[in-house]
Amino acid sequence: LAKTTQPISMDSYEGQEVNITCSHNNIATNDYITWYQQFPSQGPRFIIQGYKTKVTNEVASLFIPADRKSSTLSLPRVSLSDTAVYYCLVGAGGYQKVTFGTGTKLQVIP
Amino acid sequence: DTGVSQDPRHKITKRGQNVTFRCDPISEHNRLYWYRQTLGQGPEFLTYFQNEAQLEKSRLLSDRFSAERPKGSFSTLEIQRTEQGDSAMYLCASSLGSQETQYFGPGTRLLVL
Numbered sequence: 001l002a003k004t005t006q007p008i009s010m011d012s013y014e015g016q017e018v019n020i021t022c023s024h025n026n027i028a029t030n031d032y033i034t035w036y037q038q039f040p041s042q043g044p045r046f047i048i049q050g051y052k053t054k055v056t057n058e059v060a061s062l063f064i065p066a067d068r069k070s071s072t073l074s075l076p077r078v079s080l081s082d083t084a085v086y087y088c089l090v091g092a093g094g095y096q097k098v099t100f101g102t103g104t105k106l107q108v109i110p
Numbered sequence: 111d112t113g114v115s116q117d118p119r120h121k122i123t124k125r126g127q128n129v130t131f132r133c134d135p136i137s138e139h140n141r142l143y144w145y146r147q148t149l150g151q152g153p154e155f156l157t158y159f160q161n162e163a164q165l166e167k168s169r170l171l172s173d174r175f176s177a178e179r180p181k182g183s184f185s186t187l188e189i190q191r192t193e194q195g196d197s198a199m200y201l202c203a204s205s206l207g208s209q210e211t212q213y214f215g216p217g218t219r220l221l222v223l
Contacts, residue, residue, distance in 0.1 A: 043201050043214030100152025
């Protein structure tokens with residue numbers, strides 16, 4: 001499995017756009033990039049998944065450069081309720097041995 | 111609610127006791143996964159099922175741990191002779207197939223005294 005590297009923590013003010021970058025230098029050809037959000041005492045929640053270029057849904061955007069060795073999760077206009085841990089995962093879709101790492105703890109400040 | 115459900119949500123037990131957790135996946139999902147998460151860490155893979163078949167187990171799953179998924183529906187995770195180091199959040203997830211996103215339940219938080 002491709003190992004991922006993310007910042008341990010980030011702070012942002014309410015209303016700002018937040019970009020969290022994940023490095024995955026050893027990503028394989030058939031690997032997808034998936035981001036999850038986790039609140040304390042809850043299970044991770046799927047946010048977005050992509051393979052290349054840009055993916056956007058109602059919650060976030062995912063930017064993937066051509067070499068796919070990194071990806072950036074973009075959260076538009078964050079609110080206090082976006083305070084959570086965000087995990088970047090790399091694998092073949094629902095690949096069984098998903099490895100989460102320690103994630104990025106996002107703190108949104110009023 | 112048609113998501114993944116887990117029961118109980120919290121469990122406190124004494125060291126040496128056995129505990130069993132249940133996971134009900136999303137109804138049409140044929141894959142079911144178990145993870146363990148300790149404080150400050152991301153979830154760690156324990157095992158997964160394709161229908162009723164247990165296809166892979168992590169080295170984290172010691173002999174005291176056993177998981178079943180009879181009839182390919184709900185799953186149970188049993189821990190025998192619990193130890194304090196077993197204290198963690200136990201998460202269940204399900205997916206429609208090997209290439210599909212995993213959807214997680216709320217978890218069962220275990221505290222071993």
